Amino acid sequence: MRLKHTLPLSFLLFTTRGRLQRSSYWIVSLFIFSTFYVLYTLLIESIGDQSTYFLYPLLLGSLTTTAMKRLHDSNCSGYWLLAVLIPVLGPIWLIYQLGFKKGDRQKNRFGTVPDEAADYFKNDLGQLRPGLKTGERIINDVTQLNPVVVAEVFRPTSVEDLRERLRITTGPVSVGGGRFSMGGQTASPQSLHIDMRGLNQVLDFSKENRTIKVQAGIRWCDIQRYVDPHDLSIKIMQTYANFTVGGSLSVNVHGRYMGLGPLILAVRAVEIVLADGSFVRASRTENPEIFFGVIGGYNGLGIIATAELDLVDNVAVRRKDQKMARSDYYSWFQTHVRSNPDAVFHNGDLYPPAYRNIRAVTWLKTTEQPTVKTRLMPLRESYPLERYFLWAFTETFFGNWRREYLIDPLIYLRKPIHWRNYEAGYDVAELEPRSRTKRTYVLQEYFVPVRQFDAFTERMAEIFNRFGVNVINVSIRHAHADPGSYLAWARGEVFAFVVYYKQRTSETARQEVGTWTRELIDAAVSLDGAYYLPYQAHATPAQFHRAYPDAKKLFALKKTLDPDFRFHNLFWNTYYQPKSLES
Amino acid sequence: MLRLPVLTILMVLIAGFLFFRKKQPAPTTPAGKGCVVPKEWLVSNPHPVTPAEHLRPADQTFLTYPEWFLVHSPAEMADFAHTHTTTTFPFLYHVKQLWQSYGIVYDQIKGSFPFNTGYHVMIWVIGVSTTVEYAFKTLYETIIGRLTNPANGAVVTDEDQFNARLMQDYVDFIRMRPWYEFDFASRIPALFQTTSFFGPYFLRKLDRKYMLLTELLVKTGYGYLIKLGTKASYDEALPTTAVVVDRFPGSGLTSHPEIQVVKAESDGSALLLLPRYEAFHPAVAALVAQGVGFREIAGNNSAILLTVLAPDTWNPGFPECKPVFTQPIKTKPGLKRVAVVTPVRWLAQTVRLLKEQSVNIEHIYDY
Ligand SMILES: Cc1cc2nc3c(=O)[nH]c(=O)nc-3n(C[C@H](O)[C@H](O)[C@H](O)COP(=O)(O)OP(=O)(O)OC[C@H]3O[C@@H](n4cnc5c(N)ncnc54)[C@H](O)[C@@H]3O)c2cc1C
Numbered sequence: 001m002r003l004k005h006t007l008p009l010s011f012l013l014f015t016t017r018g019r020l021q022r023s024s025y026w027i028v029s030l031f032i033f034s035t036f037y038v039l040y041t042l043l044i045e046s047i048g049d050q051s052t053y054f055l056y057p058l059l060l061g062s063l064t065t066t067a068m069k070r071l072h073d074s075n076c077s078g079y080w081l082l083a084v085l086i087p088v089l090g091p092i093w094l095i096y097q098l099g100f101k102k103g104d105r106q107k108n109r110f111g112t113v114p115d116e117a118a119d120y121f122k123n124d125l126g127q128l129r130p131g132l133k134t135g136e137r138i139i140n141d142v143t144q145l146n147p148v149v150v151a152e153v154f155r156p157t158s159v160e161d162l163r164e165r166l167r168i169t170t171g172p173v174s175v176g177g178g179r180f181s182m183g184g185q186t187a188s189p190q191s192l193h194i195d196m197r198g199l200n201q202v203l204d205f206s207k208e209n210r211t212i213k214v215q216a217g218i219r220w221c222d223i224q225r226y227v228d229p230h231d232l233s234i235k236i237m238q239t240y241a242n243f244t245v246g247g248s249l250s251v252n253v254h255g256r257y258m259g260l261g262p263l264i265l266a267v268r269a270v271e272i273v274l275a276d277g278s279f280v281r282a283s284r285t286e287n288p289e290i291f292f293g294v295i296g297g298y299n300g301l302g303i304i305a306t307a308e309l310d311l312v313d314n315v316a317v318r319r320k321d322q323k324m325a326r327s328d329y330y331s332w333f334q335t336h337v338r339s340n341p342d343a344v345f346h347n348g349d350l351y352p353p354a355y356r357n358i359r360a361v362t363w364l365k366t367t368e369q370p371t372v373k374t375r376l377m378p379l380r381e382s383y384p385l386e387r388y389f390l391w392a393f394t395e396t397f398f399g400n401w402r403r404e405y406l407i408d409p410l411i412y413l414r415k416p417i418h419w420r421n422y423e424a425g426y427d428v429a430e431l432e433p434r435s436r437t438k439r440t441y442v443l444q445e446y447f448v449p450v451r452q453f454d455a456f457t458e459r460m461a462e463i464f465n466r467f468g469v470n471v472i473n474v475s476i477r478h479a480h481a482d483p484g485s486y487l488a489w490a491r492g493e494v495f496a497f498v499v500y501y502k503q504r505t506s507e508t509a510r511q512e513v514g515t516w517t518r519e520l521i522d523a524a525v526s527l528d529g530a531y532y533l534p535y536q537a538h539a540t541p542a543q544f545h546r547a548y549p550d551a552k553k554l555f556a557l558k559k560t561l562d563p564d565f566r567f568h569n570l571f572w573n574t575y576y577q578p579k580s581l582e583s
Numbered sequence: 584m585l586r587l588p589v590l591t592i593l594m595v596l597i598a599g600f601l602f603f604r605k606k607q608p609a610p611t612t613p614a615g616k617g618c619v620v621p622k623e624w625l626v627s628n629p630h631p632v633t634p635a636e637h638l639r640p641a642d643q644t645f646l647t648y649p650e651w652f653l654v655h656s657p658a659e660m661a662d663f664a665h666t667h668t669t670t671t672f673p674f675l676y677h678v679k680q681l682w683q684s685y686g687i688v689y690d691q692i693k694g695s696f697p698f699n700t701g702y703h704v705m706i707w708v709i710g711v712s713t714t715v716e717y718a719f720k721t722l723y724e725t726i727i728g729r730l731t732n733p734a735n736g737a738v739v740t741d742e743d744q745f746n747a748r749l750m751q752d753y754v755d756f757i758r759m760r761p762w763y764e765f766d767f768a769s770r771i772p773a774l775f776q777t778t779s780f781f782g783p784y785f786l787r788k789l790d791r792k793y794m795l796l797t798e799l800l801v802k803t804g805y806g807y808l809i810k811l812g813t814k815a816s817y818d819e820a821l822p823t824t825a826v827v828v829d830r831f832p833g834s835g836l837t838s839h840p841e842i843q844v845v846k847a848e849s850d851g852s853a854l855l856l857l858p859r860y861e862a863f864h865p866a867v868a869a870l871v872a873q874g875v876g877f878r879e880i881a882g883n884n885s886a887i888l889l890t891v892l893a894p895d896t897w898n899p900g901f902p903e904c905k906p907v908f909t910q911p912i913k914t915k916p917g918l919k920r921v922a923v924v925t926p927v928r929w930l931a932q933t934v935r936l937l938k939e940q941s942v943n944i945e946h947i948y949d950y
Contacts, residue, residue, distance in 0.1 A: 059726065
């Protein structure tokens, strides 16, 4: 996928496909000419004049191909190089075109914008490995910690396809969207795995009513591209735009939005394919028990085929930040952010390892001109700086200290203004390490009633430090209460603590993560809070039921709608019918 | 892709090292560090006899060198062009000679005279444009010219012969008049009238037509602009240099109509007007032949710069003049240019001694 990194230099020098941006062209030209000069001088002095002639095919070849790619960058065919034959004007035009003109900001007929990735980071289609039977694939999630062998991968391209498949088959089914959940929620051994990403159409859109109806395999980034030209924006989603609508609904996600909360608040209706292939529509008024069971329901009741979502204006937002003592945060938040009608995004970054200081970052609605040129976030082929920082914060002495006192102050010197869509368009790729084999980055999340903010922070800090957890970041967000989903993580107004940490992949390391995770869960639950379910399933069943008291209602509903327990995944295998696996 | 920038930096460093390393023979060798001219030779004349309108600053004898180098260099190229195509002409060597000699002549006058802003600006303008021109030529000749160049650089195509004529005419012209008055435009039709389209060395013919056409077009345009700029910022220069001689040559002048007498004094001295620039040296030589000595040149009695073209082994060997720097003539192995200074009062003697040694004076820099 990120092929470009592994390509040899010769690819840049001697192929004519694709585009080359201005700065790369300068560098590569400097490289070509200086290399030629060095070789030419050395050859003349050591062997003699004649020996230099073999350099010419290389020189002229690489100059031509790089110039062609540079021309492609402004949508000109490589034949325009022939302009050099027109004396004076031709070379002047070419010098301008090659060395000074900026390339097209959009994709053109020669390719995507150079150094920008063609698309958001995606997980694979299921890996093949020697020894697997025909049809079998390994389904893993983004952490690569949960490989599961499934019997077959099915990728429907229409809702009819999907219903037909469920009608004619029996046996376990697992469903995957973007597969960014981290605890095996998308797979179950020997199940029929349904990859929803083929169902990605926009079915209906109304600019006046500000609604959009989509197939559930579509990703947020696809919707953003669709609604952005109409100056509209997705009402609630996560910070990263790689996720599918179906996967986000099944988890009932949240973002950094102020005045909002769980995704269910922005859903008008969903359409569900049940275990026998039948089709139902659910909203708060129509089949409400299915509506509240399916959203946040981890594919327990049925597969979400379509969803009707609310949209809002795509306003410009300006970043404002303030560093403060953690103990001051709650009252500051109440007066400055909670009821500020202009606050669009808010989060607080709690600095490890002391957890005593917070940087509060708020994006406020503004009428000023955005400081970024593009309306949507441009994607990059690689994020070297981001990766370096992640590495440096977690692997070097005083890494966290440097972040708090040197790097963040610099980063926050800038006062950017973005579009709402831009600020919700991050690519998970920026977090992707080069390799996840030995160490991997994992997320966890805890929710506590807002007034318990200080109590929970203190317990959390104590647990992290006792276990020496390599925490990269704890990001604090706010959410209003859930209107009634069975697995609601926000039973009242809550603060969410998103913990991003690094762990080793060995078995002992995983055991240890399990131990401190269960302590954190106890801490949250004892304060009348909850933990988040799309991550690793370290919680005991007892802890799960204390955190999610309505789970029993959902389980009862599953018995009636999915009597043969077709919809499986690690979540249901762990908490619903642990024994079913052994049989 | 971090590899490319790293490799590029590495290659640029190596290339820079190769380009700037000391090579033998060095393009320019100073006679010593810093100022080598005796300080007492570097004092402006406090009470010149020469009338004010004929006075010129004393440091200009040095500062005119870089300007004149831009005549010496095309002259060398024109000589070369008769026997070789200019594809292998050492353009970059000349660029180095230009800037190095500018540095050396500036070292001589630094501190002794007020900074001559107008002159320095002019040197930078012509220096930079020549550097750009020579760099483009080097680039083009190395990338394309070398590939079409006939064996041993033989001048066999109509186009290379056209180039040789053009170079010669150009040099003859700029010895008298500013370069931008040269009629490049009229050479464009001539280029196509005097050369055949087809013929042996077809690629060479195409390449040269393209290159010569480009050069003529660019110089026509650039010359036009410089002419406008010069008119706007510099006064029309006098075409004469006033000299005060210690002995009026009298009837000796009759065969030299270019030398005008302004005033003859009762003590025998006289104020004469000599032609400036290229013709100044022959006029001086004529006066020296009649045993005349100089007291002032353009009002100055301080140091005056001369360049001579001499065999590799030559040394002035008399105390009246001091060498400042030497530059090998790259296209004529065995020959070098030596810049020397002498006070105005010893100029006649220096010219005489040089003549005795059969050394050619290339130019006398008459401020
Ligand atoms: C870097 C990163 C940042 C994150 N940030 C946030 C955040 O800010 N806020 C937040 O709330 N979460 C966050 N998450 C968690 C993320 O929102 C969830 O993991 C989400 O489910 C990912 O969507 P997905 O399309 O990858 O779903 P998947 O992982 O593919 O699926 C998740 C669950 O939904 C089920 N499912 C998928 N599609 C359907 C369907 N069509 N019908 C029924 N069930 C379906 C799957 O079976 C599975 O149980 C983050 C995750 C990562 C990796």
